[in-house]
Amino acid sequence: MNTPPQKCVLIVGNDQTCEMRSVLESVREICRGAQIVSCASLEAIPDEEAFPDLILICQNWPDEFGPRTLSDLVSRFPxxxxxxCYGVWCEADGRTRTIWPLGIRVPARCVSTRLKLEWEIIRGGRAAFPLTAGRDEIFQLEATDGSLRFDTEGGAPLIQVESGDRTYRKMLEERIVSWEGRIANTMNDEAIDLLMIDLDPWEMIVNQLETRTLVAPIVGVMGLAHPETITAAKLLGIEAVICKVAPEQELFQALNRSLQVKAIPQAEC
Structure with a gap:
């Protein structure tokens, strides 16, 4: 009986920083039994290295890797x-740099869900998607099997979604409906249970928030969720800010948590 070859994960970059240590832990847990090879740079990859099943790039700062890094890796390991996996200081790279396709960029804090998806593909349990896949395609691919449901009493929650990106708004609304929520067609703070706002571009949205009286709890989504921006958003009354490339579960949990908090009776003074 032939023994299947051992799976291999190649990690390129510094996986010992605070942000990347959790990534390494996720690799060890999800890719259990696989050979894990860590190399600080492309030049450090041994010439005799066999084809790895998964190549994980740990990007801790912008311009850490050259513009030909991906093409060189693809040429060698097609x-x-x-x-x-990128750290917080690299979140702007999706707009200002094009070294890594959007479809393979994942925040280090959200890597677990993506690793599970990739490992399922490698093990033959799911169809693969190309390097050119967009964020919306990845979001749909990471969608769950429909097991997520809002845990609220009194019927399906009414949620208003605001975004200048019509396609993205429609995608969010479809997700909310799949979680057994309802979509508000008109803005009425007193009627809705939760407001979900696309915070991009932040410079424009922040001015609107400063002059707006809000009753319903708010969850924001943002492409570049820097810590200082998240802090500023929370000071304006936004309960949670979720990165747009975060897994579906993270977005669902933020919405569900806000709905549950809203449902708690407020103590009378």
Whole structure:
């Protein structure tokens, strides 16, 4: 009986920083039994290295890797799967740099869900998607099997979604409906249970929030969720800010948590 070859994960970059240690822990847990090879740079990858099933790039700061890094890796390992885990200081790269396709960029804090998806693909349990896949395609691919449901009493929650990106708004609304929520067609703070706002572009949205009287709890979504921006958003009354490339579960949990808090009777003074 032939023994299947051992799976291999190649990690490129510094996986010992505070942000990346959790990534390494996720790899060890999800890719259990696989050979894990860590190399600080492309030059450090051994010439005799066999084809890894998954190549995980740990990007801790912008311009850490050159513009040909991905093409060099693909040329050498054309059948490998790729994921670029980036730290908080690299969140603007999706707009200001194009080294890594959006479809493979994952925030380090959200890597667990993506690793599970990639490992399922590698093990043959799911169809693969190309390097050119967009964020909306990845969001749909990471969608769950429909087991997520809002845990609220008194019927399906009414949620208002605001976004200047019509396609993105429609995608969010479809997710909310799949979680057994209802979509508000008109803005009425007194009627809705929760307001979900696309915070991009922040410079424009922040001015609107400063002059707006809000009754319902708010959850924001943002492409570049820097810590200082998240702090500023919370000072304006936004309960949670979720990165747009975060897994579906993280977005669901933020909405569900806000709905549950809203349902708690407020003590009378």
């Amino acid at each position: 059948i490998s799967r790729f994921v670029c």
